[in-house]
Amino acid sequence: LNPTPMLDELESGPWPSFVTGLKELAERTKKPMLRGVMDQLEYSYQTRMGYWKGGLVTVKGYGAGIITRYSMIRDKLPEASEFHTMRIQAPPGLHYKTDTLRELCDIWEKHGTGLIALHGQTGDIMLQGIEADKVQECFDELNQNGWDLGGAGAGMRTGVSCAGPARCEQACYDTLEMHERVMKHFVGAVHRPEWNYKFKLKFSGCPNDCTNSIMRSDIAVIGMWKDSIQMDADEVKAWVETNGMEKLVNEVVNLCPTRAISLKDGGIEIDNSNCVHCMHCLNVMPKALSPGKERGVALLMGGKSTLKVGFNAGSMIVPFRKMENEEDIEEFIDLADEIIDWWDDNGLDHERLGETIERVGMKQFLDGVGLEPSIDMVTKPRDNPYFKTKY
Amino acid sequence: LNPTPMLDELESGPWPSFVTGLKELAERTKKPMLRGVMDQLEYSYQTRMGYWKGGLVTVKGYGAGIITRYSMIRDKLPEASEFHTMRIQAPPGLHYKTDTLRELCDIWEKHGTGLIALHGQTGDIMLQGIEADKVQECFDELNQNGWDLGGAGAGMRTGVSCAGPARCEQACYDTLEMHERVMKHFVGAVHRPEWNYKFKLKFSGCPNDCTNSIMRSDIAVIGMWKDSIQMDADEVKAWVETNGMEKLVNEVVNLCPTRAISLKDGGIEIDNSNCVHCMHCLNVMPKALSPGKERGVALLMGGKSTLKVGFNAGSMIVPFRKMENEEDIEEFIDLADEIIDWWDDNGLDHERLGETIERVGMKQFLDGVGLEPSIDMVTKPRDNPYFKTKY
Amino acid sequence: MSSPERTWKTVESGPYPYKEGLHPVVKKNYGKWKYHEYPRPGVLKHVAESGDVLYTVRGGTPRQDSVDFIRVLCDVADTYADGYLRFTTRNNVEFLTPDEEKVQPLIDELESRGIPVGGTGKTISPIAHTQGWLHCDIPATDASGVVKALMDELIDGFRGMDFPNKVKIVTQCCELNCGGQGDIAIIVKHTRPPRINHENLSEICELPKVVARCPVAAIRPTVVNGKKSLVIDEEKCMYCGACFGACPSMEINHPEYSKFAIWVAGKNSNARSKPALMSLVAHGLPNNPPRWPEVGAVVKQILDAYRKGGRPWERLGEWVERIGWKQFFEETGLIFDEDMIDNYRHARTTFNQSAHVRF
Amino acid sequence: MSSPERTWKTVESGPYPYKEGLHPVVKKNYGKWKYHEYPRPGVLKHVAESGDVLYTVRGGTPRQDSVDFIRVLCDVADTYADGYLRFTTRNNVEFLTPDEEKVQPLIDELESRGIPVGGTGKTISPIAHTQGWLHCDIPATDASGVVKALMDELIDGFRGMDFPNKVKIVTQCCELNCGGQGDIAIIVKHTRPPRINHENLSEICELPKVVARCPVAAIRPTVVNGKKSLVIDEEKCMYCGACFGACPSMEINHPEYSKFAIWVAGKNSNARSKPALMSLVAHGLPNNPPRWPEVGAVVKQILDAYRKGGRPWERLGEWVERIGWKQFFEETGLIFDEDMIDNYRHARTTFNQSAHVRF
Numbered sequence A, B: 001l002n003p004t005p006m007l008d009e010l011e012s013g014p015w016p017s018f019v020t021g022l023k024e025l026a027e028r029t030k031k032p033m034l035r036g037v038m039d040q041l042e043y044s045y046q047t048r049m050g051y052w053k054g055g056l057v058t059v060k061g062y063g064a065g066i067i068t069r070y071s072m073i074r075d076k077l078p079e080a081s082e083f084h085t086m087r088i089q090a091p092p093g094l095h096y097k098t099d100t101l102r103e104l105c106d107i108w109e110k111h112g113t114g115l116i117a118l119h120g121q122t123g124d125i126m127l128q129g130i131e132a133d134k135v136q137e138c139f140d141e142l143n144q145n146g147w148d149l150g151g152a153g154a155g156m157r158t159g160v161s162c163a164g165p166a167r168c169e170q171a172c173y174d175t176l177e178m179h180e181r182v183m184k185h186f187v188g189a190v191h192r193p194e195w196n197y198k199f200k201l202k203f204s205g206c207p208n209d210c211t212n213s214i215m216r217s218d219i220a221v222i223g224m225w226k227d228s229i230q231m232d233a234d235e236v237k238a239w240v241e242t243n244g245m246e247k248l249v250n251e252v253v254n255l256c257p258t259r260a261i262s263l264k265d266g267g268i269e270i271d272n273s274n275c276v277h278c279m280h281c282l283n284v285m286p287k288a289l290s291p292g293k294e295r296g297v298a299l300l301m302g303g304k305s306t307l308k309v310g311f312n313a314g315s316m317i318v319p320f321r322k323m324e325n326e327e328d329i330e331e332f333i334d335l336a337d338e339i340i341d342w343w344d345d346n347g348l349d350h351e352r353l354g355e356t357i358e359r360v361g362m363k364q365f366l367d368g369v370g371l372e373p374s375i376d377m378v379t380k381p382r383d384n385p386y387f388k389t390k391y
Numbered sequence C, D: 001m002s003s004p005e006r007t008w009k010t011v012e013s014g015p016y017p018y019k020e021g022l023h024p025v026v027k028k029n030y031g032k033w034k035y036h037e038y039p040r041p042g043v044l045k046h047v048a049e050s051g052d053v054l055y056t057v058r059g060g061t062p063r064q065d066s067v068d069f070i071r072v073l074c075d076v077a078d079t080y081a082d083g084y085l086r087f088t089t090r091n092n093v094e095f096l097t098p099d100e101e102k103v104q105p106l107i108d109e110l111e112s113r114g115i116p117v118g119g120t121g122k123t124i125s126p127i128a129h130t131q132g133w134l135h136c137d138i139p140a141t142d143a144s145g146v147v148k149a150l151m152d153e154l155i156d157g158f159r160g161m162d163f164p165n166k167v168k169i170v171t172q173c174c175e176l177n178c179g180g181q182g183d184i185a186i187i188v189k190h191t192r193p194p195r196i197n198h199e200n201l202s203e204i205c206e207l208p209k210v211v212a213r214c215p216v217a218a219i220r221p222t223v224v225n226g227k228k229s230l231v232i233d234e235e236k237c238m239y240c241g242a243c244f245g246a247c248p249s250m251e252i253n254h255p256e257y258s259k260f261a262i263w264v265a266g267k268n269s270n271a272r273s274k275p276a277l278m279s280l281v282a283h284g285l286p287n288n289p290p291r292w293p294e295v296g297a298v299v300k301q302i303l304d305a306y307r308k309g310g311r312p313w314e315r316l317g318e319w320v321e322r323i324g325w326k327q328f329f330e331e332t333g334l335i336f337d338e339d340m341i342d343n344y345r346h347a348r349t350t351f352n353q354s355a356h357v358r359f
């Protein structure tokens, strides 16, 4: 290995070091690409500039899934003149059998550098560092073992789901199952992007939103209940015995955003018609309080990053739908298809769903996709007179 | 009088009727213009359309102050072919001696219809109904008696001030005096409008804002204090004795927007560093609580109606300035001049100050008028990365 | 003094001097008031640091007053208030007296002359109104008439003090201008684009000004019958009428294509919550002179629900904030519809960007 | 099967099937969990309706893992977790076991291998990071390095559970893209307009795409040396770098003209308050590899103030909301400046449109 003095400074300290990982991997495997990448990264640290540029590599029949990188300083550091990433769709919920992971590692080490990001921000397994001419064979082997490429470009992107029913008492629907089925439906749109821009789906089992879906996906599927919070009065009492009345008032009653909780008989009473399903009280007292029995999902739309209207949080479009069986999932898919069609028809180039809705108008959007307007969609009715209507 | 069946329906009912007033006035004075106006108004009620159009009438040396109205149906109803309004600047605080008012009535009845609006939304006395060729003589007589025209068009508008120190314990500065002096300074700009658009000043003695200045003036001058709320502990106790502890908690403590009030020793304690000067507690307990001793004004800028960005509330620009003497008023005037200059230089046609600030940017505005930025100006620092700065 | 008729100079004096109109007790205690109380509806009692007491009796006016009416007010002031009176920023008249004994006779006098006494404290103060058909050149409805008709219905609210807090109502006789923010607002709404009077337009209109006035850039210059004129992109136009304010040839007004809309939850004061803009909650109500009963009915529905549900000191918008807009629509029986979803410049900031939802 | 080498068909299978990776206890109690507890930092205890118990031990990873590192994780999982493991949405690794006795040995094993255990409950979870110089084509800084350097400093926060609530930190290696909202965000900020590489541009660039990408319409087509190119209106441009994402000839990156900015008070969850966008509170910090100490220092100032002042369950932004931004700047020692006042599309909605002010 060439000297990498700046990177080496990232080897010390208690947090596991990606530099150490890289170095050990490079030393063991002797892959020149790894050495080259380290040299280039060191050079970036020295000069405070990046040196990759994009390109186009895909596998047969697909138009996306590989993030292509060619070095801009290949004359200087030729060993990493290519350094492509293969995005692989992870299992919903990110649960693995060790066998599966080992197999993945073996295949990847065979064709690529052996560097893997678990996981990308969108939820992909990112296999980082492969040459263009090895991509197809690597993919073929992966695909035979059940793996498929994830999204990139102007199409459907890889989904992500929270632990949900697998390990969480708050889950209001089966995030993993829905994620799997929905993404199977959209698999063509993942592989062959042809929309205005990217489209993301994320699945969180409840409004805690452990996948950050509201801020980061075009449709956020959030677990929701419609009836009353389930309360186990004995467990409430037990909680108060352990934690005290002061804590009950300060940390539960007083923190309910709509003051829907009041003290009653040494325990609490919840005015469920005023509960906004924020999750707070359930989070503090999970043994005593649980989501209601009539469970399903809320759909928020339009979440995205900064380009170009500024960061946009998704907003409530469908406050509640059942999500119990295949049919419910199919209905969701129909709606999503409808929405994507509308967006693809009405959107501009590089415009995300949220931007299109804002530009064209919520009313037009709702009309376009056949949804009913509801007060749940807004924090308040319009405060300016600029609307047109005929009577 | 001609029959006015629709208007007549507005004669019944407990609220004093402007129709009855009009009719009686017309009958007594026999002024044809009044009869014509009633006929035209009846016709408007019948056809649901307005029939006035504007024009241009002024007095010598002035360019504003008369709202000119010619009838569009003078062929049909010739008696009110003209119906101009003279806007007259009222005394700050709207206090009158009856002599003064009677004199005004007499002059007005002599030259015009005798119809007066007390007061217009901006604060003018509106003398409604005069012919163009009588305007000058009417004005001359008024002016000799101490009256002057108010604003109209693209210039400074008439000011308004709340009762303030004249009859209110909450007043943090002398609204009447400041109103009078400031409007005297701007008297030329009132009479000879030559800016981009109108500019309004309103003076409220405290954040209760009884002149609605924040919503309706380009510069809202709002009374403010900087030190602690003055509390008379005995009066607090007396209040609690009369009203009860429940009311204290429900109507005072719990309604403080920042929860700056807590119970203490049977009375209350105020965390003044967390008080946002909303006035609520002082309103509920005026005998026990008063504004602090270090008094002055806050300046909010940019308030206006709907055109064309949608209704705009003024926003905090200067959180505190002393306003105790002439010098303080002069300094305010200097600042206002500076701001108006900046706005007149940077604004577009028909663009109010608030719109210019929004379009050009608060930073540029502050730089332009030499004010320091402060966190008090915003509800939160920017949430988008679109700023430019050099280091 | 060049012309013989003119023996004086215009004095650009600005506001009429305020000192002259101050009641002696006001003058004496100017800036030294200590507190106020509400002895009864329509009456304020202010106590000064000196111990002096000042009673204020407040009465309603039509605002569009006749000199006769004003002379009556002066007579009353001379009899009961030492020859002084004032007006409020909301067109009420106020009589000030240090003399408690004069209060009741003063009230009786006013009421006997048809001037209702009230408007103080937690009450409906008179509706702030504008010019309307009586005088403005762009109105789509009347103002004085709407105010009179509504105040007739709301008189009990004016005379009582049993609302959760003050109720400030405003009207506006065109879609854009002079009314301010109120707990409730009654505003005309046009329902189709202006019809351009090309004949007129070419004669009187400053075209670029009109083009610039449109909030959504729906107006373009064109040529009609060989003359410069304008054309409206009806797709873009949302019937606001701003162009009509710039040029009367942009004919927006029409007896059928103008309806009423009701807005609520505006607030000017800083008490507790910040000043707030009002929101649309009903529209499509007929422009129905002389008494606009459909409008009055909706206003009353809203007031009833607020009076029932609001807690002490909660302004209308604060009540809604606490119970949520969904509940507001339920309690008032009004119907939320898609036009109530904002689609203007800051629309996004009004979307519910959260999973917070009530069922 | 037309070509002899290819004896299979590509299966467009989408996500890897999730069922295979579920631990047997998870499978059995799927959807039937009752509650969770935090036995100690880094460990979750989930109890099912059946009475089954599942322990989760959570460890930190560099995210940019080597196969060797992953194989180590697999070894640990085989020994202590029945051959199953999972990753969190924030790049932590989790080992699941029903067996309480295995918890401590598992922790010991992880720590001995340099994998810190923590990240549960009211803690600093690992910083969400992006690609940076390691792989992206538009970064102005690194990501993995920033994360590593900061996590070294924040390791106590990761291992403990003594913050008012969870602290979610994110980084972003260009000014616009992949990081999400966090309680604290560390984002690069360019400080001058792009320099256009006209040579390159004419060859590789889809000009209209670049023009369209600019949020403030600062880019216009032009001709340079007889070739189509672009020109930037430097007055309008606010150095966002969006154009560089569309075309690498819009050279925005520069070692000196890129600084760091710190943003706070973002929030994704709906717990108590709504999800919130983060606000700018510091900028102009040097882009100083390999350890960016100036950035770390500011982050720690913020964390210290929050840890001290926040009440239980208050997220960072909720703490600020309660005490007010003025107090935030005082407590953290950061300085508010004019660049922190919004001037973009919804700027007005962030102005203090009230007289509410603290002194």
Ligand code: SRM
Pocket: A054, A067, A085, A087, A119, A120, A121, A122, A123, A124, A125, A126, A150, A158, A200, A215, A216, A217, A303, A304, A305, A306, A307, A308, A352, D129, D130, D131, D135, D136, D137, D138, D176, D177, D178, D179, D180, D245
């Ligand atoms: C790899 C990844 C960061 C990471 O290290 O985790 C990433 C990397 C890139 N993102 Fe991203 N984004 C990644 C998740 C995100 C997220 C988070 C998410 O998906 O939850 C966002 C915010 C949410 C959103 O979609 O808005 C995100 C918002 C963007 C944007 C801005 C989109 C917008 O509308 O504002 C761009 C710019 C663009 O698309 O033109 C972008 C563009 C890019 C590009 C393709 C830049 C480019 O033009 O080359 C980056 C490729 C880097 C590389 O070399 O691999 N990336 N990007 C993430 C994908 C990994 C994965 O597949 O799992």
Ligand code: SRM
Pocket: B054, B067, B085, B087, B119, B120, B121, B122, B123, B124, B125, B126, B150, B158, B200, B215, B216, B217, B303, B304, B305, B306, B307, B308, B352, C129, C130, C131, C135, C136, C137, C138, C176, C177, C178, C179, C180, C245
């Ligand atoms: C008379 C009055 C209504 C009333 O009956 O009280 C009035 C009447 C008119 N207003 Fe107004 N405005 C009146 C107070 C207001 C107010 C309230 C205030 O000043 O506190 C506002 C809202 C605050 C503001 O300034 O924004 C107001 C906002 C407007 C606007 C919209 C301004 C904007 O920037 O959005 C216009 C339209 C324009 O200027 O082009 C306007 C235009 C007009 C015109 C001049 C319409 C026109 O183009 O002919 C009206 C003349 C009516 C007439 O025949 O006399 N009027 N106007 C008020 C002035 C009386 C007085 O001098 O005391």
Ligand code: SRM
Pocket: B093, B161, B162, B163, B164, B167, B168, B169, B170, B208, B209, B210, B211, B212, B283, B284, B286, C035, C036, C044, C087, C088, C089, C090, C091, C092, C119, C120, C121, C122, C125, C126, C128, C165, C166, C168, C181, C182, C183, C266, C267, C268, C269, C270, C271, C313, C315
């Ligand atoms: C006389 C008047 C000032 C003037 O110079 O003319 C006035 C006088 C007082 N106001 Fe006011 N306000 C007056 C218009 C206003 C307005 C503007 C308006 O009516 O258009 C507002 C803002 C309304 C809004 O927010 O939309 C206003 C918001 C207040 C408030 C805050 C109420 C709240 O909780 O939001 C108070 C505090 C209170 O009620 O105790 C207040 C309090 C008062 C007090 C108690 C102040 C005092 O100590 O003397 C006065 C008697 C109030 C009463 O009648 O109940 N005054 N007050 C105005 C009477 C108007 C009328 O005839 O109805």
Ligand code: SRM
Pocket: A093, A161, A162, A163, A164, A167, A168, A169, A170, A208, A209, A210, A211, A212, A283, A284, A286, D035, D036, D044, D087, D088, D089, D090, D091, D092, D119, D120, D121, D122, D125, D126, D128, D165, D166, D168, D181, D182, D183, D266, D267, D268, D269, D270, D271, D313, D315
């Ligand atoms: C494992 C994971 C889901 C997954 O599928 O991977 C997860 C798991 C749990 N989350 Fe989460 N959350 C996970 C990411 C998130 C995220 C997203 C993120 O980290 O980027 C959020 C949104 C953060 C935000 O608002 O910016 C998130 C917001 C919450 C909240 C709301 C906290 C709040 O008060 O705002 C809770 C409630 C709580 O803490 O009791 C919660 C609660 C929980 C519980 C207690 C749910 C349960 O009953 O099992 C889980 C253990 C929490 C813990 O570690 O303290 N989870 N949780 C994620 C672990 C991330 C990590 O490694 O640190």
Ligand code: SF4
Pocket: A162, A163, A164, A165, A168, A169, A170, A171, A172, A204, A205, A206, A207, A208, A209, A210, A211, A223
């Ligand atoms: S989003 Fe809800 S259901 Fe999913 S892991 Fe988080 S707390 Fe559990």
Ligand code: SF4
Pocket: A255, A256, A257, A258, A259, A260, A261, A270, A274, A275, A276, A277, A278, A279, A280, A281, A282, D272
């Ligand atoms: S879930 Fe949230 S809103 Fe509902 S009762 Fe609990 S704390 Fe209140």
Ligand code: SF4
Pocket: B162, B163, B164, B165, B168, B169, B170, B171, B172, B204, B205, B206, B207, B208, B209, B210, B211, B223
């Ligand atoms: S604004 Fe304040 S000082 Fe002026 S009258 Fe109203 S309450 Fe009194």
Ligand code: SF4
Pocket: B255, B256, B257, B258, B259, B260, B261, B270, B274, B275, B276, B277, B278, B279, B280, B281, B282, C272
């Ligand atoms: S004035 Fe308002 S903010 Fe200040 S203590 Fe009183 S109620 Fe609270």
Ligand code: SF4
Pocket: C130, C131, C132, C136, C137, C138, C139, C140, C143, C172, C173, C174, C175, C176, C177, C178, C179
């Ligand atoms: S609201 Fe409109 S129509 Fe009414 S007076 Fe004002 S400008 Fe004229």
Ligand code: SF4
Pocket: C193, C194, C213, C214, C215, C216, C217, C218, C219, C232, C236, C237, C238, C239, C240, C241, C242, C243, C244, C250, C252
């Ligand atoms: S009515 Fe309004 S939107 Fe329509 S053209 Fe006129 S100004 Fe434009």
Ligand code: SF4
Pocket: D130, D131, D132, D136, D137, D138, D139, D140, D143, D172, D173, D174, D175, D176, D177, D178, D179
């Ligand atoms: S944040 Fe920017 S530089 Fe970093 S990975 Fe995403 S697109 Fe690339």
Ligand code: SF4
Pocket: D193, D194, D213, D214, D215, D216, D217, D218, D219, D232, D236, D237, D238, D239, D240, D241, D242, D243, D244, D250, D252
């Ligand atoms: S850096 Fe941003 S603002 Fe400047 S030209 Fe490029 S896209 Fe436009």
